Amino acid sequence: MKKLEGVKVGFALTGSHCTIDEVLIELQKVAAEGAVLYPVISVSVDETDTRFGAAAAWKSRIKEITSQGIINSIVGAETVGPDKMFDVLVVAPCTGNTLGKLANAITDGPVLMAIKAHLRNQRPVVIGVSTNDGLSMNARNIGLLLNTKNIYLVPFGQDNPAGKPNSLKAKMNLLVDTIACALQYKQVQPVLVTYD
Numbered sequence: 001m002k003k004l005e006g007v008k009v010g011f012a013l014t015g016s017h018c019t020i021d022e023v024l025i026e027l028q029k030v031a032a033e034g035a036v037l038y039p040v041i042s043v044s045v046d047e048t049d050t051r052f053g054a055a056a057a058w059k060s061r062i063k064e065i066t067s068q069g070i071i072n073s074i075v076g077a078e079t080v081g082p083d084k085m086f087d088v089l090v091v092a093p094c095t096g097n098t099l100g101k102l103a104n105a106i107t108d109g110p111v112l113m114a115i116k117a118h119l120r121n122q123r124p125v126v127i128g129v130s131t132n133d134g135l136s137m138n139a140r141n142i143g144l145l146l147n148t149k150n151i152y153l154v155p156f157g158q159d160n161p162a163g164k165p166n167s168l169k170a171k172m173n174l175l176v177d178t179i180a181c182a183l184q185y186k187q188v189q190p191v192l193v194t195y196d
Contacts, residue, residue: 092128134168
């Protein structure tokens with residue numbers, strides 16, 4: 001049996017552009033486990049072309065995997081709560097900027113509005129962190145979120161301790177297991193992992 005058969009998964013992507021390709025591979029795995037996917041993207045993902053890829057290309061791939069329209073506005077994300085659109089909401093990659101705003105109750109974009117609207121229903125949110133300042137300015141925000149009801153983190157660690165000692169990144173290949181645990185209101189363990 002598939003781990004996520006029929007589960008309605010909101011899947012939000014934020015502007016860690018160097019991680020989006022990796023996350024889209026995991027998005028395909030979530031789909032293969034039987035989930036019904038509803039994509040949400042930040043303004044950065046919606047509008048920014050980078051050396052890692054063009055916004056239009058990312059959106060095309062997301063639509064191809066999810067077969068759904070993309071939520072890319074605060075107005076579009078507002079209905080997540082009242083309509084009880086998702087069983088679980090995944091935010092991956094989740095930038096330090098998004099982490100900081102979420103930890104401090106700032107709702108100024110579609111992803112943050114989707115999280116706020118989803119949490120009002122006491123449903124789980126899964127965070128796949130990807131930030132260069134996870135062990136500096138955002139360490140306290142990660143600590144706050146680890147201790148927040150209905151927030152679950154994909155196991156994470158230092159992805160490049162020598163070159164970027166403050167950088168933290170989720171092991172995105174643990175996303176399906178993290179979602180399955182979060183649906184039972186449990187944090188997958190261990191949370192802190194090492195990179196090979």
